[in-house]
Amino acid sequence: MLRTIPLEEIELNVFDAGTGHPVLFVHGFPLNHSMWRFQLEEFSKTHRVIAPDLRGFGQSEDSANVSTMPVLADDCAAVLDALQIDRPVTLCGLSMGGYVAWQFWKRHPDRLHRLVLCDTRAAADSPEVRQGRRASSDRVLKQGTAFLAESMIEKLFSPKTTSQQPDLVRDVQQMILTNSPQGVSAALLGMAARPDVTDWLPEINIPSLVIVGAADPISPVDEMRAIATALPQSSLQIIPDAGHMSPLEQPAIVNQHLRQFLRA
Numbered sequence: 001m002l003r004t005i006p007l008e009e010i011e012l013n014v015f016d017a018g019t020g021h022p023v024l025f026v027h028g029f030p031l032n033h034s035m036w037r038f039q040l041e042e043f044s045k046t047h048r049v050i051a052p053d054l055r056g057f058g059q060s061e062d063s064a065n066v067s068t069m070p071v072l073a074d075d076c077a078a079v080l081d082a083l084q085i086d087r088p089v090t091l092c093g094l095s096m097g098g099y100v101a102w103q104f105w106k107r108h109p110d111r112l113h114r115l116v117l118c119d120t121r122a123a124a125d126s127p128e129v130r131q132g133r134r135a136s137s138d139r140v141l142k143q144g145t146a147f148l149a150e151s152m153i154e155k156l157f158s159p160k161t162t163s164q165q166p167d168l169v170r171d172v173q174q175m176i177l178t179n180s181p182q183g184v185s186a187a188l189l190g191m192a193a194r195p196d197v198t199d200w201l202p203e204i205n206i207p208s209l210v211i212v213g214a215a216d217p218i219s220p221v222d223e224m225r226a227i228a229t230a231l232p233q234s235s236l237q238i239i240p241d242a243g244h245m246s247p248l249e250q251p252a253i254v255n256q257h258l259r260q261f262l263r264a
């Protein structure tokens with residue numbers, strides 16, 4: 001199920017299970033493939049599910065350079081090559097995984113059948129956010145990831161998840177803590193450098209499912225509604241009692257929407 005895949009520059013740790021139409025799950029920042037655990041368990045029964053730890057995250061190797069969104073998208077395509085998957089995939093990305101999804105569409109359009117965009121954004125960072133990311137990138141190299149594990153938690157989960165699922169919250173904190181400072185720093189700089197892709201949306205003429213937690217403060221409902229409106233073939237699902245991590249917080253509801261989308 002978990003395998004090490006050597007790419008040109010680095011080795012990635014990749015979850016690969018099941019048979020059938022391939023679904024590629026791309027995790028958010030600063031997490032790893034296991035944030036998709038409930039989807040991997042459910043959809044490996046009917047689909048081939050592939051979920052890499054992006055470079056610098058989880059058990060994958062760090063790279064010496066900035067992890068730009070195009071580089072991460074090309075890594076995903078290289079993983080598909082290594083697994084000899086040449087059918088177009090459904091790509092399901094959350095947040096940073098969504099930033100990677102836009103680039104995958106741009107750079108590898110023939111490999112993409114459908115898109116699932118969870119809790120993500122099409123806009124670039126504001127100058128203040130970009131500045132903050134650069135500062136965090138320096139800080140993480142000096143101090144490690146502990147400050148991120150502390151500061152991000154309340155932005156990732158709805159108040160209900162925080163109070164009712166403390167084990168899940170702890171688990172995600174642990175995911176953040178075990179990432180390498182070098183990998184996290186490289187991705188912060190990569191996200192800061194990403195372009196505004198809002199103009200691309202009307203051209204992404206493939207079936208798309210847009211999912212957002214009702215209480216997501218990072219990619220709020222109104223912003224995701226605007227993305228869904230701009231995508232020519234999309235539907236929007238708002239997940240109650242979920243924050244930024246809707247697939248982890250409300251897996252049954254998210255899986256139901258995903259199942260319906262994959263069936264269509």
Ligand code: MLT
Nearest residue numbers: 028029094095096097218
């Ligand atoms: C993520 O979940 O991937 C991050 O919140 C993305 C970001 O910081 O923009």
